[in-house]
Amino acid sequence: MAQRIRVSAPHGEDYDIVIERGILADAERLVNEFGLGGTVAIITSETILDLYARPLAQSLPNAKVFAMADGEQHKNLATFTMLQRQLAEHRCDRKTTVVALGGGVVGDTAGFVAATYMRGVRLVQVPTTLLSMVDSSVGGKVAVDIPEGKNLVGAFKQPAAVLIDPTVLATLPPVEYRCGMAEALKHGLLADVTLLEPRLHAPDQIEAFLERAIRVKVDVVEQDPFEQGLRQTLNLGHTFGHALEQVSQYAWKHGEAVAVGLVAAARLSSRLNLLDEQTATQIEDLLAETGLPTHFHQYEPEALWQAMHTDKKWQSGHSRFILLEGMNRAVVHEDIPKEEVIAVLASMRRDE
Ligand SMILES: NC(=O)c1ccc[n+]([C@@H]2O[C@H](COP(=O)([O-])OP(=O)(O)OC[C@H]3O[C@@H](n4cnc5c(N)ncnc54)[C@H](O)[C@@H]3O)[C@@H](O)[C@H]2O)c1
Ligand SMILES: [Zn+2]
Incomplete structure (x- = not known):
């Protein structure tokens, strides 16, 4: 059975976490209910690219995909800079929604990109690992690592929504x-x-x-x-x-x-x-x-x-x-x- 959790966040930035099988394939609802009808920048990792990112992009009216390399070692400022520049090159503007599609590494990196690109754009978290579903996609902490330590550069960035499709766990x-x-x-x-x-x-x-x-x-x-x-x-x-x-x-x-x-x-x-x-x-x-x-x-x-x-x-x-x-x-x-x-x-x- 589908589940929905309302989260109250500071400054009225409340949002919903939706847990529903097949939600990622329901383009109509993604557009109408979760605001993915405008310019969407799907940030993902190489593993998720063919599995889920491309099909999702194809189902939305105006989505582009940006893939980072997989692994904690890529949750860093180099990847952050690369993504910011790619968004700029593709003329993403303030109205762009960043969709963070992947595990916690993607969620943290893409979340930090969304927190800072043009002083902050809309973010939708789409966690694809069990860990990111129950932990990292919730709570608004986003960050990247620097050689001096993990998660040392980051922000609090509340998502506009967290969309959880448990069917993606089949490939985990x-x-x-x-x-x-x-x-x-x-x-x-x-x-x-x-x-x-x-x-x-x-x-x-x-x-x-x-x-x-x-x-x-x-x-x-x-x-x-x-x-x-x-x-x-x-x-x-x-x-x-x-x-x-x-x-x-x-x-x-x-x-x-x-x-x-x-x-x-x-x-x-x-x-x-x-x-x-x-x-x-x-x-x-x-x-x-x-x-x-x-x-x-x-x-x-x-x-x-x-x-x-x-x-x-x-x-x-x-x-x-x-x-x-x-x-x-x-x-x-x-x-x-x-x-x-x-x-x-x-x-x-x-x-x-
Ligand atoms: N922001 C927070 O509050 C918070 C909390 C806890 C953890 N974290 C961060 O989360 C990160 C760890 O996240 P993680 O455990 O999700 O690891 P991860 O993002 O590295 O994902 C693990 C692996 O699974 C692959 N994968 C993801 N979804 C898949 C799917 N559906 N099918 C097949 N393969 C899939 C990924 O490509 C990756 O290789 C750490 O960087 C940690 O610091 C953040
Ligand atoms: Zn932990």
Whole structure:
């Protein structure tokens, strides 16, 4: 069943998230309901070009396609500049709508282009990965990376609409699907335990599953649109996750690192007597059943600790973790002793 979520955003920039099978093929509605009848610049990636971008462009009266290379390494200022210049060359004006069609890499890059081209043009997000559907397309954060760090140059840019066609998930590689599941399950741990129930993971339940997973993020960003406090809880599992990504030199995929991070957060919470051991084990089992990793080989706990220590979010060297004080009760804790963290990491290291 089709779903629609209204998001209230600052300055009256409210928008709808529409979850509906086949919505991308319904040109009439795209034109009449979502304003894609004028000049449209579809920004996409090479993988999505033939799969979805060209067919979409052909169905709209006045759409052009601009493709960036795939991969996080291309979410950068060079790609941003290239796209801005291509829009200018093709005489896109203030009335142009940018459609960001792809995963989070495309959404973040194209979103930042839309936020800045001619001081900002209309943006419609069309996420095509599970991760971008439940996470990156919602909340208005757009950015590119610079060598000094990820997402360091960006803006808040609310979309005019987010259009989610779950049928595109059919072509998504399984590993990318699992990565999206890690973030969706994180939302389940944060605020909606029904997301953790296997019955909602069945393919015919995808619209309901997406709706619930997205609603968790919507609730948080509505309360904290500019990330001043509450939005931090969305980083559950991410302190450990980022450390793992970093020490592996990004050989680990973000979603998989987050899965291990969720296990670490659960184990640390239980070790500090905030969460009962049984719930921590349940969380671990659930991630494993989803095909996500729950431990790591090779890396030294000390090296992971050092990687966390350089995290920008750890103000003046004080450790900061999002921990669980029960299901759906995430709380920020500071100054957790290093020994506790090391002990948890050591318990999660397996010999090959
Ligand atoms: N703005 C935010 O709030 C926010 C939140 C979370 C993550 N992010 C960002 O999102 C990015 C990660 O996004 P991602 O996980 O979607 O990765 P991604 O955009 O790199 O996509 C993963 C891969 O899947 C391919 N793909 C996408 N859709 C497909 C489909 N339907 N069929 C076949 N292949 C498909 C892509 O071409 C790519 O190779 C990171 O850059 C991260 O920083 C942003
Ligand atoms: Zn994440």
